[in-house]
Amino acid sequence: MSSTRPPAPSRRADAKRNRETILATARAAFADGEGEISMAEIARRAGVGMATLYRNFPGRRELLEALYADEVDAICDAAGRLDGPPGEALTTWLQRFLAYFVSKRPISAELLQHADPSDPVFDSNRDRVLGAGRSLLAAAQQAHEIRDDLTLEQILDMVIAIAKIPAEPDYLDPILQAALDGLRVRPA
Amino acid sequence: MSSTRPPAPSRRADAKRNRETILATARAAFADGEGEISMAEIARRAGVGMATLYRNFPGRRELLEALYADEVDAICDAAGRLDGPPGEALTTWLQRFLAYFVSKRPISAELLQHADPSDPVFDSNRDRVLGAGRSLLAAAQQAHEIRDDLTLEQILDMVIAIAKIPAEPDYLDPILQAALDGLRVRPA
DNA sequence: CAGTGAAGCGGATAGCCTGTTCGTTTCACT
DNA sequence: AGTGAAACGAACAGGCTATCCGCTTCACTG
Numbered sequence: 001m002s003s004t005r006p007p008a009p010s011r012r013a014d015a016k017r018n019r020e021t022i023l024a025t026a027r028a029a030f031a032d033g034e035g036e037i038s039m040a041e042i043a044r045r046a047g048v049g050m051a052t053l054y055r056n057f058p059g060r061r062e063l064l065e066a067l068y069a070d071e072v073d074a075i076c077d078a079a080g081r082l083d084g085p086p087g088e089a090l091t092t093w094l095q096r097f098l099a100y101f102v103s104k105r106p107i108s109a110e111l112l113q114h115a116d117p118s119d120p121v122f123d124s125n126r127d128r129v130l131g132a133g134r135s136l137l138a139a140a141q142q143a144h145e146i147r148d149d150l151t152l153e154q155i156l157d158m159v160i161a162i163a164k165i166p167a168e169p170d171y172l173d174p175i176l177q178a179a180l181d182g183l184r185v186r187p188a
Numbered sequence: 189m190s191s192t193r194p195p196a197p198s199r200r201a202d203a204k205r206n207r208e209t210i211l212a213t214a215r216a217a218f219a220d221g222e223g224e225i226s227m228a229e230i231a232r233r234a235g236v237g238m239a240t241l242y243r244n245f246p247g248r249r250e251l252l253e254a255l256y257a258d259e260v261d262a263i264c265d266a267a268g269r270l271d272g273p274p275g276e277a278l279t280t281w282l283q284r285f286l287a288y289f290v291s292k293r294p295i296s297a298e299l300l301q302h303a304d305p306s307d308p309v310f311d312s313n314r315d316r317v318l319g320a321g322r323s324l325l326a327a328a329q330q331a332h333e334i335r336d337d338l339t340l341e342q343i344l345d346m347v348i349a350i351a352k353i354p355a356e357p358d359y360l361d362p363i364l365q366a367a368l369d370g371l372r373v374r375p376a
Numbered sequence: 377c378a379g380t381g382a383a384g385c386g387g388a389t390a391g392c393c394t395g396t397t398c399g400t401t402t403c404a405c406t
Numbered sequence: 407a408g409t410g411a412a413a414c415g416a417a418c419a420g421g422c423t424a425t426c427c428g429c430t431t432c433a434c435t436g
Contacts, residue, residue, distance in 0.1 A: 012432060015384060038422060049386030054424065150362050158363045161349035174338050175346045182370025200403060203413060226393060237415030242395060378436095385430065393422070401414065406407100 019056045022046045027067055035106030039063075064111045065125055071100050071108075072125045076132035087145025090136045091180045094159050097129070098176055101163040109164045129156065147185050155183065207244045210234045215255055223294035227251075252299045253313055259288050259296075260313045264320035275333030278324045279368045282347050285317070286364055289351040297352045317344065335373050343371065 011019075025046035029037045039060055043053045057063040078096050082089040101108050111125075133152050140146040162176050199207075213234035217225045227248055231241045245251040266284050270277040289296050299313070321340050328334040350364050 012383060014432070018384085039424080040422070043386095050424075051387085051426085052385060055384075058424095060423075147366065150366060154359065154363050157353050157355070158350060158367065161353050162346060164352075165345050165349050167345070171342065175342050178335065178338060178370040179346065179367045180370065181374065182366040182368065186369065200412060202403070206413085227395080228393070231415095238395075239397085239416085240414060243413075246395095248394080380435090381433100383430105383432075385428105387427095387429105389426075390424090391422105392424100393420105395419090397418075398416095399414105400416105401412105403412075404410100406409090 015056075018046075018048055018052055022048060022053055022056055022063075023066060026063060030067065030104075030106050033106075035110075061111070064107050065123070067107050068104060068111055068125055071104055072128055075100050076128055079132035079136055082136070085145060086136070086139035086143045087184065090133075090140045090146060091183070093133065093136055094155070094180060095176065097156075098159055098163045098172070099169070101160065102169060102172065105163070105166075109166075112160055112164070144185055146183050150183070203244075206234075206236055206240055210236060210241060210244055210251075211254060214251060218255065218292075218294045223298075249299070252295050253311070255295050256292065256299055256313055259292055260316055263288055264316055267320035267324055270324070273333060274324070274327035274331045275372065278321075278328045278334060279371070281321065281324055282343070282368060283364065285344075286347055286351045286360070287357070289348065290357060290360065293351070293354075297354075300348055300352070332373055334371050338371070 022042065026037070026042050029042060029045060039053060040050065042063075043050050046053070053063075057066060075097055079093055082093055084092075130152060133156065137146065137152045137155065141148045158179060159176070162172060162179060165172060165175070210230065214225070214230050217230060217233060227241060228238065230251075231238050234241070241251075245254065263285055267281055270281055272280075318340060321344065325334065325340045325343065329336045346367060347364070350360060350367060353360060353363070
């Protein structure tokens with residue numbers, strides 16, 4: 001159903017171990033750190049050389065994508081497990097999306113910093129999320145609960161934009177609430 | 189009325205000339221360039237040394253703020269020249285704000301990238317815009333046209349967040365429209 | 377179980393960047 | 407003209423991303 005990630009290609013055992021070490025180290029570094037983590041710093045903390053780091057992840061972006069992939073799985077899964085009126089299903093999903101996003105902001109914000117939609121950049125995570133939300137929006141629009149002058153891309157970009165605001169959830173929640181209210185069809 | 193910028197301190201004539209050259213060069217570089225302009229590059233193009241650049245602007249942020257100051261003036265002025273129902277005055281102002289912002293996005297986006305409200309960072313431009321919008325929001329809320337569970341800071345952060353989405357105005361406008369609709373009081 | 381080729385490794389390195397230091401030049405004023 | 411301070415540019419320190427290259431280690435084969 002949801003676009004699944006490709007299985008890991010077979011590698012030598014030590015290479016696989018190194019990859020895991022790097023991922024674990026990076027996750028820890030981003031989690032408790034300031035978010036000012038450089039590639040060199042990750043290699044240093046993981047006890048591997050720069051080459052090993054860059055062989056596993058061609059660039060910083062790819063590493064961040066890999067770190068975020070689990071959360072994306074969770075978001076995609078959540079899209080299928082929502083019931084109630086289609087309009088509320090959508091807004092609930094978007095609220096959950098924001099919560100996931102904010103909980104990993106050091107990674108996710110940087111990851112989507114330069115996600116220019118016009119670029120043919122291969123951002124698999126974005127595609128997966130879009131695929132998961134597509135039917136939710138379609139249902140809500142067909143039920144005339146959500147305005148139909150916005151695409152899913154636009155709605156998601158709006159929520160992402162709000163999620164990137166560097167503030168506490170208490171500050172963000174009213175903003176999201178207002179924005180989501182704006183998605184509903186205007187009562188004539 | 190609006191918080192005015194402090195007058196330029198008196199300097200030697202050559203220093204003043206250099207400052208203007210730097211500002212003009214930077215403005216041109218950001219305008220036609222990719223937005224990937226480094227401090228060193230600006231110094232190179234302006235034909236001045238690094239020290240001169242950094243003596244005039246202690247850091248990259250300060251240079252960007254100076255570049256943006258004129259637009260901020262225009263936005264603040266616009267806030268005083270709006271009539272009509274207070275709710276519409278506010279939304280019109282916010283729309284204009286987004287337009288200004290987008291027209292200078294390479295500068296403005298980076299400028300507000302790390303504008304963490306919790307930081308006691310001296311961001312004079314932000315303060316000036318907040319000052320200009322304050323009465324607009326107060327009037328709209330007192331007229332019960334705009335919901336009162338959001339502060340001006342939150343509303344502006346929302347609009348700024350939308351403005352930072354790297355897309356054409358045609359893509360952004362419906363998003364802003366929805367978000368602004370969400371600011372109105374919900375008809376019971 | 378020893379031999380071997382390739383996959384994988386880490387450190388050194390190139391080329392950016394921001395921001396600072398320092399010896400020299402140039403202005404403004406007497 | 408003379409002089410002191412303000413302003414100058416170039417060189418430098420330290421950090422970053424990403425690549426290169428000679429050495430090591432794994433996994434497979436006879």
